[in-house]
Amino acid sequence: MRLTILRHAPSLADGRMAGRRDVDADCSDKAALARQAARVVGAGMVIASPALRCQQTAAALGLTPARLEPALWEQDLGAWEGLPPEALPDLGPLPAEALARHRPEGGESFDDMAARVVPVLQALQGDTLVVAHAGTVRAALSMVVGAAALSFAVAPLSITVLRRFNAVWAVEVVNLRAED
Template sequence: MTTRVLLVSPAMTAAARRGVFGDDEPLDPPGAAQTRRAAGSLPTGCRVLLSPGVRCAQTADALGLGTGLEVPSLAGLDPGRWRGRPLAEVSATEAQAVARWLTEPETAAPGGQSVADVCTRVGRWLDAPRTDTPSGRVVAVVEPEVVRAAAVHATGAPLSAFWRFDVLPLSTTELSGRSGRWNIRLGGPLGAA
């Protein structure tokens, strides 16, 4: 059976606007308002899955998707000890570590994960049989890193392409197919899904 997975990136938070690493905070007022305006634009009757975290749950709720199931395999990239710190600050104090993390997919953030780790985890999830989804349709509100990892996996791109995929807030990326053979539609604005 063909599976359709619609990945929705969450709305903005104050931390995301400031370029803060992996700080799980609620949607800010502009992000929440934008999400409410997009409510009703996603297909219904789909299994709803979430990256663990406040902003993905709040985005799903504001979109009218209800309570989704948090899936650990869909967690965002763990920035380790950089969590809660602005990228500019970390880059100023740990320039070489940040450069390696951004250019060497196997290099993990200190105490965190590498791009390779996330791509492997998301690829395994994507290729797993969808036994919990009889319709074969999934809407997943997931962190941008999960969308990037899915795009790398679906296209067979090298891991070095991970940071080359821009994922806008409240955008959709649709994958259709099955294990080992995926088609991808990148970055549609929410409302045109």
């Protein structure tokens, strides 16, 4: 089984943390969209986060999701929603496991988010293309590398591919950008 995850196009969030905020996607780079659309042809059933930016990206790629899956929403950043990255608190040097457990006030931790995303991905039976968020990609990667998944870069409109052999997941490619 092959799982292809395409992160949505850049969000129009003015450089602020989007998380659960439902913001539009910038789908104006037609060349990048065409390159990524060509890469995901035949990737299997399409499912997407219900976030507007994911639905807009899927439409711009010419894809129609078979279903919108609420569990694939981005991490709820609570009090951090809408903040510019430079306004986020400095958590200091945390081991990956501690960072994965950290919960912003009123939000959810990476571990919380992965606990809702991973069962959806584990239940998939055939090749599937997921249009979702950076957090969704990292949750998928956590099935292979645990909390170290937080260290992966996940660019807008990038593709990550995992394969499952029986019950074992393997990473095929991470962060394949349109310009790569």
